[in-house]
Amino acid sequence: MTNDIIVAGLVLAGIEIWLGDHRLIALSAEVQPSRVLTVMGPSGSGKSTLLAFIGGFLDPVFKARGDVTIEGVNLTDLAPESRRAGILFQDPLLFPHMSVGANVAFAVPATISRRSERVRIAAHALAEVELDDFAARDPATLSGGQKARVALARVLVSQPRLLLLDEPFSKLDMALRQQMRSLVFTKAQDAGLPVILVTHDEADAQSAGGEIYRMDAVSGQEP
Numbered sequence: 001m002t003n004d005i006i007v008a009g010l011v012l013a014g015i016e017i018w019l020g021d022h023r024l025i026a027l028s029a030e031v032q033p034s035r036v037l038t039v040m041g042p043s044g045s046g047k048s049t050l051l052a053f054i055g056g057f058l059d060p061v062f063k064a065r066g067d068v069t070i071e072g073v074n075l076t077d078l079a080p081e082s083r084r085a086g087i088l089f090q091d092p093l094l095f096p097h098m099s100v101g102a103n104v105a106f107a108v109p110a111t112i113s114r115r116s117e118r119v120r121i122a123a124h125a126l127a128e129v130e131l132d133d134f135a136a137r138d139p140a141t142l143s144g145g146q147k148a149r150v151a152l153a154r155v156l157v158s159q160p161r162l163l164l165l166d167e168p169f170s171k172l173d174m175a176l177r178q179q180m181r182s183l184v185f186t187k188a189q190d191a192g193l194p195v196i197l198v199t200h201d202e203a204d205a206q207s208a209g210g211e212i213y214r215m216d217a218v219s220g221q222e223p
């Protein structure tokens, strides 16, 4: 894969990530818009490390090579904030000192500077995740499922090019997990985003519906 061929979606070309002399990851993959690549593998196999590389926040203790491109734009040398990767973690990581609405408005790109417009976009995103009347609420008063939906609204307003999901459903109970999976994948599809999902859960992988990359199957081997 060369970088002058423009391929729709997310392309991971010749990614290798090393920790000392141990190669954790050797991967080439393409993820089309609205599709999900699920990454599975045992604890410590490098799943979060792969997301950190794609997002641009890989710890310098790792050595990495390869290119991450999206719609033909090479992200590899861009700062994390310029990559526009929307990330959801296991923990929703809401700012405790801000209202729910302010948490979401915070992620609206700085190019939209009018406060009233930022507030309107945040309110619209909260409605999209069925939290219409929650803008004034203190995050501490929300249930786990509600916090997860605020985190999703915050990612959606940030105008991401792709979504990176690091076990975002694993702290939710079965019923909520199913709802949240469906909400996240529907929103990603609506926005035409390629998604990388890291999970330990086969049901998450099945519900994502895309290709499954098993980290333990290639780690340490030649690609």
Ligand SMILES: Nc1ncnc2c1ncn2[C@@H]1O[C@H](COP(=O)(O)OP(=O)(O)OP(=O)(O)O)[C@@H](O)[C@H]1O
Residues within 6 Å of the ligand: 019, 024, 041, 042, 043, 044, 045, 046, 047, 048, 049, 050, 059, 061
């Ligand atoms: N900053 C760091 N310095 C040194 N080693 C690290 C660092 N971060 C991660 N590692 C090591 O890199 C390897 C991969 O870690 P990573 O967190 O990517 O695994 P994972 O597959 O996401 O695991 P889990 O499923 O438990 O979250 C592990 O052996 C881990 O100990």
